[in-house]
Structures are given as C-alpha cells and as structure tokens.
Amino acid sequence: MPDLSSFPITKRWPAADPSVIQLYSFPTPNGVKASIMLEETGLPYEAHKVTLADADVKSPEFLSLNPNNKIPAIIDPNGPDGAPIGLFESGAILLYLGEKTGKFIGQTASDKAHITQWLMFQMGGIGPMFGQLGFFYKFAGADIEDPRPRERYVNEAKRLLAVLEGQLAGRDWIAGEYSIADIAIAPWLRGLDFYEAREVVGWDDNKNVTAYLDRFLDRPAVQTGLVTPPRD
Structure with a gap:
C-alpha cells in the first residue's frame, strides 16, 4: 500500500484508499478538467471536496500541495519514478494524465503539438x-461605473469565440480528435451560462461552438466529471 504520509494534505483530507489517485477539487471550469479527465481515462481515483473558501484553499494542508492556493490538485501514488507525485495546475494535470495513460493527447508527436497548442489557448x-x-459583467466588478473594463472583456470573449468558431468548421473536436484540449476548453464555454453572459457575447451566433458544447456535454464521463466532487 503506498504511503502518502509525506503529503500534509492527507491529514486534513484523509485517503480512504491511498493506492488510487487523490483528487482535491471543486466543480468549477478549472476543477472539472481533472475530474472529467479521470473519468474519461478510467483511472481509479478518490475525490475530496476542497471549497473555494480561504479556510480550505489557504489552509496549510492545501498550500503544502499547491502553494498557489487554487484547485485542482492531485496526488498520484504511482508516480512515473516509482514514488508518489503531487501536481497542481489543471493544464499540467491534463498533460500528466494524458502521458500516464496514452489517451487524449494524440497518436503522434505532431498530434500532441497541435493538441498542446489548443490547451495553451485555453x-x-x-x-x-x-x-x-x-x-466585470456579473460579480463585484459589475459595480464599477467605468464601462471600459466590461467592454474590453466582452469584446475579447467575442474574439476568442470567433477563433473557436472558425477552428470548429468541419470538425467535431478542436484538434480533430477528442483530446485534453476539449476537456480544457468546453467547461469554460459552459461557464458563460453561469456568468449570465451568453447573450452579451453573441453565443447563439456561433453555431459550430454551440453544437460542439452539446457534443461535449453528451459524453457520460463529462456528465459525471461535472459533478465530481459534489458541491454539497
């Protein structure tokens, strides 16, 4: 049985089964990247709810694994060098799990390069x-009277959607095949609904993007990952 006692986070969020990947997360657009990837790959894992409250993400235990105090983070008890490894940053976790399983990162070096560029785009x-x-549109920044911050980010969101709309012309997935790029991008598209910003960014004008998100949300692994760990 792997020994995770060197990771202080396990004192606050104990591992029921230390032989499987430990996920520390919350279902935000970044958080669900890790849970969706774990579901898609079929890797056994255990999910621990780490809320966005300072009491959790700024606790000494969580900071011991991620000094940047952001979810998600993981511990893999079966690391690449034969010892447990802890990782933070959602993009790094996607790349790591892709390399570990050989899934969703492309079949060739060229595939991987193209997938990685779209991951970085996200x-x-x-x-x-x-x-x-x-x-600036929904939360505290919405109270700022100066309209320029809102206009800047509304216009930038429109521009980014236009990039995706063009890339998805004739494609089901952003890099041609389903990949970690999609697992990174699509949850953020879904987040526009949470921000109540679909109308202001012209969501319905992007037919390729809307169909793409629907395809993504139809995947069983995505449906499970989106609610892992549960909010309540």
Missing part, C-alpha cells in the same frame, strides 16, 4: 479572459 486566453468577463 490556459492563456479563454480561462483568464472569460474569468475577467465574469468578474
């Missing part, structure tokens, strides 16, 4: 830009 573009859109 990490550097869609994620932070949509997140700022949510802040």
